Each structure stands twice: as structure tokens, then as C-alpha cells.
Amino acid sequence: MKFTREDIDTDELNRRRALYGPLTAAVRELVDATIRTEVDDETIREVHATVAAATEKLRAKQIDGGFGMRFTADGESFAWGNAGMGLRNAIAPPLLIESDDTGLHWTEVALGAAYEGPPGLVHGGICALVLDHLLGTTASSVEPRFTGTLTLRYRRGTPLGPLRAEARIDRNEGRKTIVVGTLSDAGGVTIEAEGIFIGPATE
Numbered sequence: 001m002k003f004t005r006e007d008i009d010t011d012e013l014n015r016r017r018a019l020y021g022p023l024t025a026a027v028r029e030l031v032d033a034t035i036r037t038e039v040d041d042e043t044i045r046e047v048h049a050t051v052a053a054a055t056e057k058l059r060a061k062q063i064d065g066g067f068g069m070r071f072t073a074d075g076e077s078f079a080w081g082n083a084g085m086g087l088r089n090a091i092a093p094p095l096l097i098e099s100d101d102t103g104l105h106w107t108e109v110a111l112g113a114a115y116e117g118p119p120g121l122v123h124g125g126i127c128a129l130v131l132d133h134l135l136g137t138t139a140s141s142v143e144p145r146f147t148g149t150l151t152l153r154y155r156r157g158t159p160l161g162p163l164r165a166e167a168r169i170d171r172n173e174g175r176k177t178i179v180v181g182t183l184s185d186a187g188g189v190t191i192e193a194e195g196i197f198i199g200p201a202t203e
């Protein structure tokens with residue numbers, strides 16, 4: 001696993017956040033527009049050339065492989081390539097997780113055309129991503145945990161649009177943390193989830 005310490009403070013982290021966040025949001029918009037546009041062929045070719053030129057500019061200087069988990073000098077972590085919530089990952093929905101003092105964790109997210117599986121419905125693997133990320137974060141709220149087994153019961157199709165996922169720790173069994181959760185639309189639960197999340201062996 002790729003963990004890196006960067007010699008930067010919180011101000012510099014915030015400066016980078018303000019720089020990259022809008023770029024990622026623009027790329028996310030581009031993905032959505034690419035799926036939904038109905039402009040003429042010439043415009044598509046023009047946009048293709050513009051996007052290819054922009055990609056080449058970004059590739060002029062880049063890291064090898066993934067972004068990894070990085071830490072500032074103050075110990076603040078940032079995993080900006082993460083597929084669930086990475087600030088620099090336009091594929092990430094992104095998932096912003098909140099919690100309260102009862103142990104409930106939740107995220108509210110609108111999944112649009114880029115996440116479609118069956119017509120009008122969210123792809124089952126994307127639903128799994130949302131729930132794995134939320135349940136994993138919930139399990140890791142005390143100590144780091146990794147997904148061992150994730151069990152999902154797809155009760156009905158999850159429509160594209162605004163969704164809410166919730167999770168809470170059900171119980172701890174040694175290094176295992178069992179988390180339960182749901183994904184819902186305005187009409188109620190679409191998927192029930194249970195995950196066994198396991199902490200690394202210490203010796």
C-alpha cells in the first residue's frame with residue numbers, strides 16, 4: 001500500500017484543494033455531458049480535439065501509478081485518487097460522509113447518467129461501491145478496517161437521482177467489525193448491506 005508523507009501544512013493543503021476541486025468538478029461535468037450531448041458531429045470532433053489537448057497538457061508531468069494515501073506534516077490524510085471520495089477523482093461520486101454521536105454514518109449523493117446500469121437505474125456495482133465505502137468508513141471510525149466480506153440484498157432497482165446511504169456498527173468480534181447499512185431513494189430502502197471488516201494483524 002502506498003502511504004506518503006508530504007512536507008506541507010494545512011494552508012498548502014487547502015490551496016491545493018481549491019485548485020484541484022474545481023478541475024475535478026469540471027471533468028465530472030464533462031463525463032455527464034459526453035453521455036447526454038446531442039450536438040452535431042463537427043462539434044463532437046472539436047470537443048474531442050480540445051479534450052485530447054487538455055489531457056496531453058496534464059500528462060506533461062505526472063506521478064507513476066495511483067495517488068495513494070498521503071499525510072501532511074500535521075498528520076492530516078488525503079487520499080485524492082480514492083474511487084469513492086477522492087478530491088481529484090472525477091469518477092468518484094464523490095461521497096461525503098457525515099456521522100453523529102449515536103454512531104450513525106450517512107452520505108447523501110445524487111448519482112446521474114454516468115452511474116447508470118439498467119435503464120434509469122444505478123449500476124449494481126456502483127451501489128456496491130457506495131455501500132462498501134460508507135460501511136468501510138464506518139467500520140474504520142475507531143481503527144483501520146478492510147472489507148473482508150460484503151453482502152448486499154438488492155430489494156429493488158435504485159433509480160438515478162438523489163440517494164441516501166446509512167450505516168452503523170452492529171458489533172465487534174476481535175479484529176472483525178460487522179457493519180450494517182442501507183441504500184435508499186425517496187421511496188425507501190433499495191438495498192440492504194452487511195459487511196465484515198477486518199483489522200490488520202498486529203504481530
Ligand SMILES: CC(C)(COP(=O)(O)OP(=O)(O)OC[C@H]1O[C@@H](n2cnc3c(N)ncnc32)[C@H](O)[C@@H]1OP(=O)(O)O)[C@@H](O)C(=O)NCCC(=O)NCCSC(=O)Cc1ccccc1
Nearest residue numbers: 132133136137140145146147148149174176196198200201
Ligand atoms: C485483512 C484481510 C481482510 C484478512 O486477512 P487476515 O488478517 O490474514 O485474516 P485472518 O485469516 O487472520 O482472519 C482473521 C479473522 O477474520 C476472518 N476472515 C478472514 N478473511 C475474511 C473474509 N474475507 N471475510 C470474512 N471473514 C474473514 C477469519 O475467519 C478470522 O476470524 P476469527 O478471528 O477466526 O473469528 C485480508 O484477507 C485482506 O487484506 N483482504 C483484502 C481486503 C481488501 O483489499 N478490501 C478492499 C479494500 S477496503 C475498502 O475498499 C473499503 C473501505 C473503504 C473506506 C475505509 C475503509 C475500507
